[in-house]
Amino acid sequence: MNNNPMQEIIDKVMNWARINSPWAIHFNSGSCNGCDIEILATLTPRYDVERFGIKLQGSPRHADVLIATGPVTLQAKERLVRIYEQMPSPKFVIAVGSCALSGGVFDGCYNVVGDLSKVIPVNVFIPGCPPRPEAIIYGVVQLLESLKTGKAPELVEIDLPEKVFEMAEEE
Amino acid sequence: MKSSTGEKFIVPIGPQHPALKEPGHFEFTVDGEIVTGASIRLGFVHRGIEKACESRNYTQNLYMLERVCGICSHVHATAFVIGVEKLAGIQAPPRAEAIRLLTSELERIHSHLLWLGVAAHEGGFDTLFMYTWRDREVVMDLLESLSGSRVHYSVNLIGGVKFDVDEKLADSIRKGMDFLEERTHYYMKIVTTDDTFVGRTRGVGRMTKEHAERLGAVGPTARASGVERDIRYNAPYSGYDQYPITLITDHAGDLEARFVVRIKELYDCYRLIRDVLEKMPAGDLTVRAKRKIPEGEVVSRVEAPRGELFYYIKSNGTENPDRVKVRTPSLCNWATVSDLAVGHKLADMPMLLVGIDPCFSCNDRLVQVNQTKTNSRLWSWDDLRRYGIEYYR
Amino acid sequence: MSKTEELLTNGHELIKDFVLTSKYPEPNRLDVWIEASNLKAAVSNIIENHWGYLITITGMDQSPKIDDAGNQISEGKIEGLYPFANQDAILTLRTTVDYENPKFDSICEIIPSATIYEREFIELFGVEIVSTPDTSHLVLPDVWPENTYPLRKSFTGLNADQIVWKGE
Numbered sequence: 228m229n230n231n232p233m234q235e236i237i238d239k240v241m242n243w244a245r246i247n248s249p250w251a252i253h254f255n256s257g258s259c260n261g262c263d264i265e266i267l268a269t270l271t272p273r274y275d276v277e278r279f280g281i282k283l284q285g286s287p288r289h290a291d292v293l294i295a296t297g298p299v300t301l302q303a304k305e306r307l308v309r310i311y312e313q314m315p316s317p318k319f320v321i322a323v324g325s326c327a328l329s330g331g332v333f334d335g336c337y338n339v340v341g342d343l344s345k346v347i348p349v350n351v352f353i354p355g356c357p358p359r360p361e362a363i364i365y366g367v368v369q370l371l372e373s374l375k376t377g378k379a380p381e382l383v384e385i386d387l388p389e390k391v392f393e394m395a396e397e398e
Numbered sequence: 399m400k401s402s403t404g405e406k407f408i409v410p411i412g413p414q415h416p417a418l419k420e421p422g423h424f425e426f427t428v429d430g431e432i433v434t435g436a437s438i439r440l441g442f443v444h445r446g447i448e449k450a451c452e453s454r455n456y457t458q459n460l461y462m463l464e465r466v467c468g469i470c471s472h473v474h475a476t477a478f479v480i481g482v483e484k485l486a487g488i489q490a491p492p493r494a495e496a497i498r499l500l501t502s503e504l505e506r507i508h509s510h511l512l513w514l515g516v517a518a519h520e521g522g523f524d525t526l527f528m529y530t531w532r533d534r535e536v537v538m539d540l541l542e543s544l545s546g547s548r549v550h551y552s553v554n555l556i557g558g559v560k561f562d563v564d565e566k567l568a569d570s571i572r573k574g575m576d577f578l579e580e581r582t583h584y585y586m587k588i589v590t591t592d593d594t595f596v597g598r599t600r601g602v603g604r605m606t607k608e609h610a611e612r613l614g615a616v617g618p619t620a621r622a623s624g625v626e627r628d629i630r631y632n633a634p635y636s637g638y639d640q641y642p643i644t645l646i647t648d649h650a651g652d653l654e655a656r657f658v659v660r661i662k663e664l665y666d667c668y669r670l671i672r673d674v675l676e677k678m679p680a681g682d683l684t685v686r687a688k689r690k691i692p693e694g695e696v697v698s699r700v701e702a703p704r705g706e707l708f709y710y711i712k713s714n715g716t717e718n719p720d721r722v723k724v725r726t727p728s729l730c731n732w733a734t735v736s737d738l739a740v741g742h743k744l745a746d747m748p749m750l751l752v753g754i755d756p757c758f759s760c761n762d763r764l765v766q767v768n769q770t771k772t773n774s775r776l777w778s779w780d781d782l783r784r785y786g787i788e789y790y791r
Numbered sequence: 792m793s794k795t796e797e798l799l800t801n802g803h804e805l806i807k808d809f810v811l812t813s814k815y816p817e818p819n820r821l822d823v824w825i826e827a828s829n830l831k832a833a834v835s836n837i838i839e840n841h842w843g844y845l846i847t848i849t850g851m852d853q854s855p856k857i858d859d860a861g862n863q864i865s866e867g868k869i870e871g872l873y874p875f876a877n878q879d880a881i882l883t884l885r886t887t888v889d890y891e892n893p894k895f896d897s898i899c900e901i902i903p904s905a906t907i908y909e910r911e912f913i914e915l916f917g918v919e920i921v922s923t924p925d926t927s928h929l930v931l932p933d934v935w936p937e938n939t940y941p942l943r944k945s946f947t948g949l950n951a952d953q954i955v956w957k958g959e
Contacts, residue, residue: 257443261468261549264512271531301954302441302932332462335453336446337941337949338932357468357549444930448915449941484817614844614904633819633879695816697874697881699846708846710872725847725908733904 242374248280249371252290252314256307257339258297261357262324266294269360276364279371287313292370295347298326298333299340311347319370322349323363325356332356431743436736451722456482456556456691459719466724468549469512472498472505473702474724475554480635481698481711482556485691493681494558495637500571500674501544501553502636502700503667507578508537509703509755510660510667514585517657517752521598522787526588533581536574543567558684568675575668582664589657598790599653603738603750606651610734617705619731619754622659623651629701636700641674656753689717704728704755728756745789795819798880802843805836806884820881827871827886831896834873834884838901843877845898848908850916853887854944867944869893869916888918897923915942 255263269276270283284290287310299307311320322343325331330341343349350373353366427435447466451459464475476498483490490498511534518526538548545551545561553559563571589595605615610623620627624647630638631645646662648655691713698709705727712721731754739750792800799821803813809829814822825833837843848871855867866889873884888894897920899906909920910929917940920926928935936953940946 255443257445259443259465259468259471261465261471264468264549268531268535271535272528273532273535297443298445300442300444300932301934302444305934306442332465333445333447333450336450337946338444338446356465359548440930441928441932444932446941449946611844614902697817697820697883699876706846708874710849710874712851721849721851723847723849725849729847729907730904733907 248282249291250282250284250289251292251294252285252287252310253283253294254296254307254310256295256297256303256327256343257300258324258326262296262326262355265357265360266296266323266363269363274360274364276360276367279364279368281367287311288315290314291318292367293318293320293347294323294367295320295343296323296327298330298336299343299346300338301340302338304340304346307346319350319374320347321351321353321366321370323353323355323358323366325354328352328354426739426744426747428744431745433739433742433744433747436739448722448724451719453718455689455717456719459722460554460556461552463722463724464550464552467726469509470505470702470704470707471550472501472553473700473707475552476502476636477698477700477707477709478711478722479554479556480700481696481709482691482713483687484696484698485694485711485713486556486687487692488557488685488687490558490636491682491685492637492640492679493562494683496641496674496678497559497561497563497683498554499637499641500563500671501541501551503671503674504537504541504544504571505551506703507664507667508534508541510664511537513660513703513752513755514657517749520748520752521595523594526585529581530585533578536577540567540571540574543570555684557687558682560683562683563675563678571675572672575671579665579668582661582668586658586661589654589661594790595657596654598746598749599657599753602653602746603742603753604650604652605734605738609737610651613734613737614730615705615734616727616730617702617755618656618659618663619705619734621645621647622655624649627706629699629706633699635698637674641670641677643670653749653753660755690715691717691719702727705731728754732756743789795879798842798877799882802837802875802877802880802882805840805842806833809833819879820883822883822885824885824887827888827895830871830873830884830886831898831901834898835901837875837882843875843880843882845902845905845908846874846876846881848873848905848912850912850918850942852916852942852944869918869943871895871912871918873898893918895920897921899924914940916940917943 253263253266268274287293293311293314295307297303311318322328326333327343330339333339334341340346351366351370353363355362426433447462450462454462460475460478463478464471466474511530515527515530515534518524518530541551542548544563544567545553553561605623607624610620610625615623615625616627626645626647628643628645629635630643634642644666646659646666648659693713693715695710695712698711700707707727708725710721710723711719714720735750735754739747742750795818799819803810803821803823806823806825809825809832811824811826813824816822851870851872853868853870855863856865858864868887868889870885870887875882886895893916895918897909899909906923906925907929909923910925910927912918913920913923913926914928914931917938931941934955936955939949939953
């Protein structure tokens with residue numbers, strides 16, 4: 228750790244600034260737009276994520292957080308990696324939507340890599356097709372909380388019900 | 399579309415919708431201020447869906463094809479389902495058709511409001527963007543009450559629909575329509591009288607009727623030039639013959655006309671939805687469909703919010719289709735932009751692109767501007783957008 | 792005769808010189824098979840007489856039929872479908888070519904905006920479209936390997952080592 232007390236104070240201020248006002252950049256690596264629209268909807272008056280201090284802006288060089296959607300098509304893969312590399316450390320990645328988790332419905336398609344974490348390290352996954360704006364905000368807040376406490380975001384366990392569904396009878 | 403002189407501007411634009419940053423490449427060839435050429439390259443959202451359809455069964459394809467596009471997901475599913483039902487020789491019951499129509503029109507409302515917000519954002523009018531997206535939440539709530547999801551409603555089944563409309567939902571839909579109609583008066587006023595808007599749209603991108611026909615334009619882009627093309631009118635499907643639409647066209651053919659046509663379509667959607675709710679027939683929601691679809695080839699055309707959506711499905715008697723071809727409307731309309739762009743100022747490009755309501759995930763687009771000299775300047779979409787706003791200030 | 796039937800009859804009149812076979816798969820659709828060499832002439836007749844607009848160009852891979860004993864009972868062909876729409880009526884020109892020589896004529900001189908559809912046809916099926924103005928990739932990525940045509944039936948997947956990454 229730092230012995231210099233000044234450095235510690237600067238670190239604390241920077242961390243506080245990062246948590247309280249993270250600058251996010253959004254990147255779509257081939258999604259259908261559903262997740263992107265829900266992300267954009269979080270900026271609109273109903274959900275208004277800017278009151279949490281999150282600012283969505285354009286250049287990767289000023290961003291703390293990368294919000295990525297889409298099942299990573301081959302064409303988008305290089306650009307995604309390049310954007311990730313252009314971001315200054317410390318940087319965090321939020322993968323939004325089922326496609327970014329595993330490819331979603333497009334798993335197995337010829338132009339699709341699928342899981343975002345195969346391409347860049349991911350800190351938070353937000354499942355859903357698409358996830359509701361509330362879920363997206365929850366995921367982002369999870370990330371911010373984890374920055375505050377210094378621990379990794381908590382995994383939320385859900386118990387599956389006994390019987391998920393009954394197979395319909397063959398006709 | 400190649401020019402002989404001029405500076406090359408490579409505008410790497412990303413995303414699907416210009417407002418969202420994302421993968422995409424626009425290249426404009428510019429000579430001073432004037433654009434002299436444009437071309438297109440897609441590829442960032444190409445997922446290989448047509449091929450994947452061949453290894454999934456019809457029900458799985460229904461869910462996958464819905465996710466071609468998040469904005470117009472219901473029309474993709476409807477087009478597919480109508481085609482498969484024709485192949486299977488079954489007909490969805492009248493109540494199911496009415497509910498499909500209702501969802502299509504609700505989707506049209508949400509899509510046009512979304513587009514209006516994005517267009518406003520491109521024009522530097524962020525307040526309007528916030529207003530329209532806030533009002534859009536009303537429609538999202540209605541769609542959620544109907545189907546349980548805000549996006550990707552999955553209302554369709556092969557043979558009918560999954561969800562029903564009861565009196566309570568019908569009442570909230572009517573209330574929603576009343577509210578939105580009030581708000582639409584305000585939007586119409588802004589689009590036709592506000593100086594900022596009118597300055598950037600009146601007289602820009604004028605396309606005559608013959609030109610639109612020759613270029614193969616579809617949807618509101620074509621209707622704004624007087625071309626009477628609307629699948630719901632020319633070739634009614636899924637209940638549109640019982641609840642006919644009003645064909646809305648405009649003769650100006652410029653950007654403003656495209657705005658006006660879409661807002662007038664909103665009014666027609668409200669009227670149509672109220673009509674359907676009043677006259678919805680009682681009855682079953684589905685008919686039984688077999689797993690294996692008999693051999694055949696079918697064509698299915700529906701009117702997406704952006705224009706004509708074309709599906710060609712070939713079946714071979716098994717559970718999986720043999721070939722599914724999807725042709726989305728924005729691809730046709732792209733040709734109009736690349737043609738019209740020539741002769742316009744670079745500052746007009748963002749609005750011109752927005753005028754056709756491009757849906758990249760439907761098509762994945764790129765625009766390239768040709769150029770001959772070696773000078774090239776790299777701009778981001780945001781730069782281009784801001785350039786346009788500053789230019790007109 | 793209904794309006795649609797009338798439209799289809801008129802359409803058929805315009806290209807009747809080139810028709811090999813024709814079929815009405817649905818009441819509002821007429822499919823017409825023509826020789827690949829007559830494609831441009833047929834398209835020209837339709838467009839010049841303002842019959843309708845080109846919807847898209849659909850490619851199809853009719854892979855060779857193999858019976859249970861493993862014998863080939865029909866050859867493989869690539870088919871190009873050119874549907875034209877006039878209100879409700881759809882007139883589709885269909886033409887097949889062999890795998891060894893998959894050549895079509897470009898119709899971009901008549902319909903300039905067809906270049907988009909032709910580009911997609913070329914890259915996904917591996918056909919050659921003579922004198923088409925632009926043969927660059929429309930939807931396939933830059934890193935796609937040569938001579939690999941995803942929509943052909945013979946394509947079953949892409950190995951990671953086939954992808955031509957640039958300077959990684």
